[in-house]
Amino acid sequence: MFGDVVSVSHPAATFTRMKVNAPELARARPGQFLTVRCGSGVMPLLRRPLGVFSTDEGRGEIEMLFKTVGEGTRWLAERRPGDRVDLLGPIGAPFEPPTPPGRAVLVAGGVGVATMYPLAKALLEAGWSVGVLLGAATSAELLCRDELTQMGATVEAATEDGSAGTRGLVTDLLPSRLPGADIVFACGPWGMMATVAEMTSKAGVPCQVSLEQRMACGTGACMGCVVPIRGETGVDYKRVCREGPVFPAETVAWEDVE
Numbered sequence: 137m138f139g140d141v142v143s144v145s146h147p148a149a150t151f152t153r154m155k156v157n158a159p160e161l162a163r164a165r166p167g168q169f170l171t172v173r174c175g176s177g178v179m180p181l182l183r184r185p186l187g188v189f190s191t192d193e194g195r196g197e198i199e200m201l202f203k204t205v206g207e208g209t210r211w212l213a214e215r216r217p218g219d220r221v222d223l224l225g226p227i228g229a230p231f232e233p234p235t236p237p238g239r240a241v242l243v244a245g246g247v248g249v250a251t252m253y254p255l256a257k258a259l260l261e262a263g264w265s266v267g268v269l270l271g272a273a274t275s276a277e278l279l280c281r282d283e284l285t286q287m288g289a290t291v292e293a294a295t296e297d298g299s300a301g302t303r304g305l306v307t308d309l310l311p312s313r314l315p316g317a318d319i320v321f322a323c324g325p326w327g328m329m330a331t332v333a334e335m336t337s338k339a340g341v342p343c344q345v346s347l348e349q350r351m352a353c354g355t356g357a358c359m360g361c362v363v364p365i366r367g368e369t370g371v372d373y374k375r376v377c378r379e380g381p382v383f384p385a386e387t388v389a390w391e392d393v394e
Contacts, residue, residue, distance in 0.1 A: 137161075141219045142197060148276050150204045151247070152213040153189070159196030161225050164188040166255035167346055167382045170198075170225030171354040174208030184208045185351050185377070187251040187323075188226065201250040201279070227354060228381050231255050231321060231344055237263040238318030242289075243332050245271045245306050245324020249280050251346045252323055260288045267292070267313055271306025271324065275299035307331045314339040322346070322385070326393060333385035343385035349376040364389035 139158035146152055161170055171183035189201040204213050215221060233240070240259050244252040249270060259266050266289040272278040273296045284291050292309050293301030302309060307328060314320070314335065322332040323346040336343035352360040354377050362373035363380070371389045374380065 137223055138220050139198075139223050141215050141217050141221060143217055144213075144215060146213075147201075147279055151201065151277070151279060152204065152209075153199060153201050154212070154215065155197055155199045156221060156223065157196055158198050158223055159193075161188070161198045161223060162191045162193045162196050164191055164198065164226035165230035166258050167230035167251065168226040168228050169381060170200075170223050170227060171351070172200075172212060172224075173222035174212045180206075180208040180211075182208075182352055183222075183224065183354055184212070185227075185348075185354060187346075188254065189250045190254055190257075201247070201253070203247045224354065227377055229379065231346070231382050233259060233262070233264070234319060234342070237265075239265045239316055240267070241310070241313045241317045241320045242266065242268045243271075243306060243310060243320065243322040243324065243328070244268065245322075245328040246273075246277065247279075248322070248324035248328075248346075248348075252321065253280055253284065255321055256284055256289050257287060266290070269294070269306050269309045269313065270301075271295070271309075271328070272300075273297065305331075307335065310335055314341055317341050319343070320385075323348070326390075329385070329388075330390040330393075333388065333390060337386055344382055345385045345388065346381045347376050347383060347388070348381070351377055353377075364392040 139156040142155040190199040242252045268289045270293045294306045320343040349361040352358040356378035361376040365374040
């Protein structure tokens with residue numbers, strides 16, 4: 137489907153927030169994503185998978201938060217209000233919080249906050265106590281901290297250069313949050329999520345992760361986004377775009393990820 141760009145802002149030098157009128161996508165649940173055609177010609181050939189940052193079903197609008205990392209996202213970041221973009225979604229398996237509400241810890245590394253933000257909002261609205269751990273390289277890339285705090289989440293931050301919050305990695309903040317936690321959710325670099333998976337497993341706390349993977353079709357046909365997932369009969373390969381992107385952390389064969 138096509139959506140009309142409503143607004144564009146740049147919260148940091150390489151990041152873009154874009155709101156699009158797309159009523160069919162406004163029903164997306166936290167953890168689901170969409171794919172975007174990033175270009176007006178043949179290239180770039182492949183659509184880009186992007187998380188759904190926020191939705192407004194009443195207005196029929198969705199918002200994306202993404203980082204410019206190449207030709208496709210650079211083209212998308214240059215769109216302006218009134219421009220039309222080609223979108224496909226919502227795609228994938230969403231997060232599945234247990235019931236009844238309890239205490240949740242959300243770990244967001246870098247642009248992973250784009251996936252954790254709508255989940256934090258949904259959990260808070262459902263009566264959960266939510267703590268969010270934000271990690272970034274520098275304070276300039278530390279996004280949504282004030283918004284999450286105003287929403288009612290307890291927020292801690294870590295930056296690799298020490299320019300905001302604790303100096304170090306976001307996973308350094310997790311051990312003190314695990315006692316009393318009912319579940320952990322995570323999205324970010326693979327190494328970060330593997331560490332979160334190891335920590336939560338040792339602590340006996342359930343964890344769901346949202347995996348990011350390069351995709352070709354985004355519809356489950358090409359098998360280009362498979363990841364190793366443990367099952368009853370051993371390790372099998374599951375599609376991030378269909379069986380994922382959300383998986384129980386303990387089922388991911390992190391040691392087999394290339």
